[in-house]
Amino acid sequence: MPNLPDVVLWSIPAFVLLTVLEMVSYRLHPDEDAAGYEAKDAATSIGMGLGSLFFDLVWKIPVVALYSALYAFTPARVPVLWWTVLLMLLAQDFFYYWSHRGHHVIRILWACHVVHHSSRKFNLSTALRQPWTGLTSWPFYLPLVACGVHPAALAFCSSVNLVYQFWIHTERIDKLPRPFEYVLNTPSHHRVHHASQGGYLDRNFGGILILWDRLFGSFAAETERPVFGLTKNIETYNPLRVATHEYVAIARDVREARTLREMAGRVFRGPGWQPASPAPLAGDAAPAAKGAA
Template sequence: MPNLPDVVLWSIPAFVLLTVVEVVSYRFHPDEDAAGYETKDAATSIGMGLGSLVFDFAWKIPIVAIYTAVYELTPLRIPVLWWTVPLMLLGQDFFYYWSHRGHHVIRILWACHVVHHSSRRFNLSTALRQPWTSLTVWPFYVPMIALGVHPAALAFCSSANLVYQFWVHTERIDKLPRPFEFLLNTPSHHRVHHASQGGYLDRNFGGILIVWDRLFRSFTVETVRPVFGLTKNIDTYNPLRVATHEYAAIARDVRAAGSWRERAGRVFRGPGWQPGPRPAGVPAAAPETVAEHVA
């Protein structure tokens, strides 16, 4: 297959330039309502992003092996042509929607994705706050490989999707003209996704397109100004704790569980799931073990 460019690598200069422009814009045109930048928070986001590059490289080894095995087993082949690449991008965006939604409604997957929502700021540096345990993502894209999409083509599409989402992490862009807001994931839609208000929770999962949310009834329009972060925020800038705090919370809840049903629920149910009334004599879990959860 033809060589495809490393979209993320080529986009790094743009990431840096746009972030600097946004920082300068807050200095010269502050917004009392916008969260803006805070040095420790931005440093943590950048550190999480750099760390994710290292860990993602390690995770790629088993993932590429699995994808290659599936690709060799399937008789189907989709060539990389000028007209098939847009279809691959569309397919990847569809499966991204379900991966993203799954990582919000299954707690063990949320433990990976919560990293990206752990900042109380919403700016371009927040886009770089990526998890270090992204090994949970690969199963959602197996159907594409089984349909004959080469693993390298899938990697290209995933990178393009990731790069697109960089610019939607900002409060400096208001709502766009209606056609863009109807079809695409925009800063307005993504602000809803990162908000912690109850009416905004678990909404607007789209990567490039917002039409999946409209089709599958997970769309909400931005009305009141979002409050960013988790419903129970973590007060730390330590990258290791940011990366692992929800896994630690799951472990505490599993240890405190009174039955195997509750243990399974603590791992595989939603992040805010609570068991029913316990039998007499069985102690309840400590309040601090309740999962943090955001949109």
């Protein structure tokens, strides 16, 4: 197959330049309502991004081996042509939507993805705040490889999707003209995704296209100003703690679980899941009711 460029690698100079320009813009034209930049927060985001480059190389080894084995097994082949690349980009974005959505509703996957949401700022450096345990997305793309998409072509499409999402991490761009807002993921839509208000939680999972959210009922428009971060924020700038804090919380909850069902729920249910409280015994209910009277 033709050699495809490493889109992320080629985009790094643009990432750096645009981040610096945004920092300067806040210096020259402060915005009291915008989250802006904080030195420690930006340094943590950049450190997480640099760390993810290293760890991604490690995680790619078993994933590439598995994808390559599946590709060798399947008889289907999708040629790499200009129009098939467009179709592959569309298909990858579709599966990215479900991967992203899954990482918000399954706690063990959220433990990886929560890193990206852990900043209370929303700027271009936030886009660089990537997890170090990125071994959780590969199952969602198995259907593409099984249909004959070469693993290198899938990697190219994933890189394009990632690079596209860099520019939407900003408060400096207001809403775009309506046709763009209807079809594409934009800064306005992604601000909603990073917000911690109840009405904004678990919305706008699309990568390049916001159409998937409109189609599958997870879309929310930006109305009130977002409050960024987590529903329960972490008070640390330590990259290692940022990368692992939710795994530590899961381990603690599993250790304290009373039943196997609760243990499974702590791992595979939603991030805010709690076991149902045991129903009171009949003998305990009467005194409680009497006391209330």
